[in-house]
């Protein structure tokens with residue numbers, strides 16, 4: 050259902066690669082809500098991805114940009130302002146990549162060149178986007194800038210590796226730049242911390258299926274899907290959330306506030322072969338919905 054929440058709003062969406070991408074869902078949803086936007090990704094992603102299909106569907110144009118390149122970002126933002134004949138209202142940063150994760154390098158054996166790339170692509174690029182847009186005065190008052198994060202910024206999750214450090218930096222950038230943008234321009238900057246989601250980047254984390262099963266059992270509302278994430282992004286781009294800024298907003302069905310749930314405990318107990326542990330509470334063996 051559409052509510053016209055983004056009627057007349059213009060933006061830039063980074064990071065749609067294919068129809069599994071969270072940014073893809075955000076683009077579809079923003080389009081339904083009346084927004085116009087530029088789609089962007091790296092030249093390589095444009096060659097291998099399916100962005101033209103999304104552009105056609107949403108009446109958007111595609112402008113290539115490597116988000117680690119200030120030059121590319123400057124060209125992108127200038128072209129966006131030319132295209133729309135003025136400033137934009139929203140930006141989605143939906144970008145993440147770690148070669149250490151891809152290569153399976155454990156956290157105590159990081160390749161530091163890869164680490165610097167992880168930080169540049171997954172976090173510093175957010176600062177670059179914000180800085181370029183700030184210098185070009187590209188965003189309207191009460192505009193909204195969002196990046197996607199993950200709870201590994203606060204808690205250790207096995208195998209998330211150096212992406213955890215990148216997400217911690219990303220969230221810090223949202224606060225630090227959010228202060229300046231809020232004070233000087235009345236523009237909000239936030240991160241959304243999303244449930245694990247089966248996308249190309251998400252599937253790069255080994256054991257994503259087990260992790261998703263665990264977080265599903267731990268979250269009272271269950272994992273948040275990418276479509277639900279798109280709904281949340283739309284509200285944050287809309288005028289209904291004007292005073293929300295410098296926040297990391299958990300969109301995870303309650304996972305981040307949980308310690309242990311009945312459903313997760315039941316599964317854990319199952320694996321303990323209960324004949325060896327006779328004092329175990331029988332009730333805990335039931336998996337509740």
Ligand SMILES: NC(=O)c1ccc[n+]([C@@H]2O[C@H](COP(=O)([O-])OP(=O)(O)OC[C@H]3O[C@@H](n4cnc5c(N)ncnc54)[C@H](O)[C@@H]3O)[C@@H](O)[C@H]2O)c1
Nearest residue numbers: 064066070071094116143144145197245246248249250251
């Ligand atoms: N999938 C999950 O479980 C999950 C959970 C929480 C947060 N997130 C975050 O959501 C965001 C989107 O990821 P996704 O899961 O939709 O996966 P995805 O693979 O569809 O998207 C990642 C995007 O980053 C782009 N990218 C990589 N390097 C880039 C660069 N130098 N310049 C510009 N773009 C570049 C890729 O081309 C791709 O489009 C990421 O920040 C990710 O960390 C994902």
